Structure formats: structure tokens, C-alpha cells
Amino acid sequence: MNDHEEFDDIPGTTVFTTKRSRQGFQLNQFCMSLMKPENRERFRGDERTYLDEWSMTEAQKQAVLARDYNAAIAEGGNIYFLAKIFATDGQSFQQAAASMTGMTSDEYAQMMLSGGRSPEGQRSIKEGR
Amino acid sequence: MARITAGVATSHVPAIGAALDLGKSGSDYWQPLFDGYDWSKEWIAKEKPDVVVLIYNDHASAFSLAVLPTFAIGCAERYAIADEGFGPRPVPEVIGHADLACHITENLILDEFDMTIINEMSVDHGLTVPLSLMFGQPEAWPVKVVPIAVNVVEYPQPTGNRCFELGKALRKAIRSYDEDLNVQVWGTGGMSHQLQGPRAGLINSEFDHEFFDQLVLDPDTLKKVPHIEYLREAGSEGIEMIMWLIMRGALGKKVKELYRFYHVPASNTAVGHLILKPTK
Numbered sequence: 550m551n552d553h554e555e556f557d558d559i560p561g562t563t564v565f566t567t568k569r570s571r572q573g574f575q576l577n578q579f580c581m582s583l584m585k586p587e588n589r590e591r592f593r594g595d596e597r598t599y600l601d602e603w604s605m606t607e608a609q610k611q612a613v614l615a616r617d618y619n620a621a622i623a624e625g626g627n628i629y630f631l632a633k634i635f636a637t638d639g640q641s642f643q644q645a646a647a648s649m650t651g652m653t654s655d656e657y658a659q660m661m662l663s664g665g666r667s668p669e670g671q672r673s674i675k676e677g678r
Numbered sequence: 679m680a681r682i683t684a685g686v687a688t689s690h691v692p693a694i695g696a697a698l699d700l701g702k703s704g705s706d707y708w709q710p711l712f713d714g715y716d717w718s719k720e721w722i723a724k725e726k727p728d729v730v731v732l733i734y735n736d737h738a739s740a741f742s743l744a745v746l747p748t749f750a751i752g753c754a755e756r757y758a759i760a761d762e763g764f765g766p767r768p769v770p771e772v773i774g775h776a777d778l779a780c781h782i783t784e785n786l787i788l789d790e791f792d793m794t795i796i797n798e799m800s801v802d803h804g805l806t807v808p809l810s811l812m813f814g815q816p817e818a819w820p821v822k823v824v825p826i827a828v829n830v831v832e833y834p835q836p837t838g839n840r841c842f843e844l845g846k847a848l849r850k851a852i853r854s855y856d857e858d859l860n861v862q863v864w865g866t867g868g869m870s871h872q873l874q875g876p877r878a879g880l881i882n883s884e885f886d887h888e889f890f891d892q893l894v895l896d897p898d899t900l901k902k903v904p905h906i907e908y909l910r911e912a913g914s915e916g917i918e919m920i921m922w923l924i925m926r927g928a929l930g931k932k933v934k935e936l937y938r939f940y941h942v943p944a945s946n947t948a949v950g951h952l953i954l955k956p957t958k
């Protein structure tokens with residue numbers, strides 16, 4: 550099954566396809582487990598032990614431990630699921646989004662206040678628009 | 679018979695709920711956003727709808743990847759507030775209209791829209807933030823809600839055309855309900871935003887304004903916009919806007935625009951809000 554070349558043409562974006570959903574199933578189900586306060590507490594207490602209860606790949610576990618959300622997405626994570634991790638950390642959606650852009654939280658917040666990231670040059674790599 | 683008296687579209691950004699719940703709605707950052715809903719709050723207090731058919735998407739709260747329905751309808755008597763990782767929002771539980779929901783479900787399925795039937799679920803910010811924006815912070819929500827959940831999380835989301843057609847079927851279903859009810863249909867989510875990857879923070883106000891105009895005047899063109907266009911132009915999460923097409927389909931051919939509001943930013947997102955009235 551092709552995984553949609555046209556999506557790879559969008560800069561800095563990973564589309565959560567059915568194939569990625571398969572790849573990230575365990576990672577995303579782990580994220581959802583953090584909707585229970587007792588699970589959040591156990592995860593905070595010993596992250597590695599908690600992660601080892603899930604049949605996730607080592608790369609997925611490392612991405613979670615490092616809070617590297619770009620890496621987590623590359624391993625099949627979906628942002629709405631990953632949101633349970635940064636909610637557990639007490640981090641806002643804006644801080645988490647900023648962490649994926651290479652900007653500081655302040656720079657990113659300032660960009661949003663100034664109207665957000667312009668779509669110019671961000672639509673297509675091939676067409677350079 | 680039940681009447682569809684208005685359509686409401688609004689973004690449902692989680693940070694808006696958090697701002698309200700934490701008492702920050704009067705801050706310099708949030709005040710302009712909440713001011714944009716003052717007119718709507720006064721309007722809806724006069725309109726007094728009995729039921730809102732509320733089209734929204736679940737954000738990995740009720741539906742895990744174990745089962746992910748494309749279109750689902752809530753037939754329950756009540757819906758608990760989801761814990762999205764920081765405890766449930768301190769808002770009243772959502773009361774359903776089970777009888778109307780069952781009627782809609784039967785009609786939609788016999789009309790060949792194969793809805794997934796939900797008899798128990800919790801609802802997340804996608805459903806509660808629109809209620810907060812329109813009603814503020816009451817002791818109990820002044821309307822009953824029939825939730826319709828749409829998969830916008832995993833590609834492929836339903837097409838714009840399918841959403842619009844579902845709205846049309848919803849119109850028939852609601853209007854054939856045998857009790858005099860004042861029903862509003864709400865479409866939520868959007869507008870342009872991207873929450874992931876190096877392109878996070880994308881906002882396309884030109885696209886958003888054209889979307890507003892076409893939704894009101896020319897939904898037959900708008901419904902043909904393909905997924906890739908939303909993804910490129912409105913950001914990976916901007917595709918939530920297809921849910922507004924369901925609301926628009928439920929209002930019939932012609933509508934009158936009563937109110938429009940647009941604001942950037944709320945967290946990572948462009949906030950859009952419309953109130954439409956069906957005309958004969």
C-alpha cells in the first residue's frame with residue numbers, strides 16, 4: 550500500500566494515515582492510559598517501568614522519555630494522543646507545539662500573536678509555494 | 679414537529695476552556711476572544727433552543743485507536759466530562775435527548791448513513807468548549823444535546839461532500855420528529871491550525887475567510903474541496919472544518935448570516951464563529 554506521496558510534499562507535516570495508526574497503535578494506546586489519574590501517578594513515579602508494560606518499540610519509548618514529539622510522531626504517534634503526555638506534564642498545547650518547531654516557547658508565542666506562521670512557501674516542497 | 683431554527687459554527691480550542699475554568703477570561707490575551715461571543719450569548723438567551731445537535735470530534739478521549747467510528751451518534755441520557763490528562767473540566771455534565779437521538783439515528787441509517795450508535799461515552803473539549811462559549815458558566819447547561827462525533831483524527835476523514843450530504847439527511851430526520859422542539863445544529867472545530875511538526879502554528883486567514891463566505895453562499899462548491907487542500911492550506915488539524923459542512927447541510931439551500939467573528943490566536947489556532955439562520 551502506498552503511503553501517499555502527496556502528503557510527504559507538505560513541509561514539516563506528518564499526516565496520520567491508517568498505516569501510521571497501525572505503526573503507532575501501542576504508543577497511542579499507552580498515551581490514552583494517562584487519562585486515569587492513578588496511571589498518571591504511576592507513570593510519573595517511574596516512567597521506564599510504566600512504559601515497559603506496553604509492547605512499544607524502543608524508539609517509541611525513547612521518544613516518550615525524551616519528550617521528543619517529532620520523534621514520537623515519526624514512530625506513529627498522533628498529536629491528540631501525545632497530548633495526554635504533555636497534559637500529564639502540566640505543559641500547554643502551545644508549549645508542546647513550540648517544542649516541535651525549533652523555536653523557543655517565547656518566539657513561538659510571539660509568532661502566534663503576530664498572526665501565526667504564514668502559509669507562503671509552506672504548502673508544497675515540489676512546487677515551492 | 680421539530681424545527682431547525684439556526685446553525686452555529688465555532689472553534690473548540692481546548693485552551694479556551696482552560697482560560698475560562700482558571701478564571702483568566704478577562705486577561706489581555708483572552709478578553710478579545712470572549713468579547714467576540716458576547717453578541718452570541720445574548721442572542722441565544724433570547725432564542726432559547728430546546729436541543730442542540732452538536733457536531734464535533736473526539737480527540738482521543740472517548741475513542742481510542744481500538745475502535746474509531748467515522749460518524750457516530752450519541753443516544754444516551756447523559757454524558758460525563760472526559761479527563762483529558764489534567765482532570766475533567768469543571769463544567770456541568772451534558773444531558774442528552776435520547777428520544778430525539780434515537781429517532782435521528784433510525785432515520786439516518788434508513789437513509790443510508792450508517793451511523794455508529796453510542797449509548798455511553800464521555801465528552802471532551804470538542805463538545806464542552808462550544809457550550810462554554812455560547813452559554814458561559816451556568817450551573818447546568820440550558821439545552822439538551824445530541825452529540826454527533828466525526829473522525830477527523832485519522833486519514834481519511836469523511837469527504838466534504840459526504841459531510842454536507844449527512845447534514846441534509848440530518849435535516850430530514852430532525853424535521854420529521856413528532857414534537858414541537860426548537861433545535862439548533864452546531865458545527866465545531868477549526869479554523870486553520872496545525873498542532874504538530876516543524877510547520878506547527880500555521881494560520882491561513884485568507885483561506886478561513888473564503889471558507890466563511892463559501893459556507894454561507896456556495897456550499898456546493900466548498901463541499902468539493904479535497905483533503906489535500908485542507909492539509910496544505912489550513913494546516914493538518916484545520917481539516918476539522920469539514921464538520922461545519924454538516925451543520926450547513928442541515929440548514930437547507932439558503933441561509934441568512936446573523937453574526938461572524940474571527941480572531942487569531944487562541945493558543946495555536948485561528949478562532950472562527952458564525953451564526954446562520956435558515957430562510958425559506
Ligand SMILES: [Fe+2]
Nearest residue numbers: 690804867918
Ligand atoms: Fe479539535
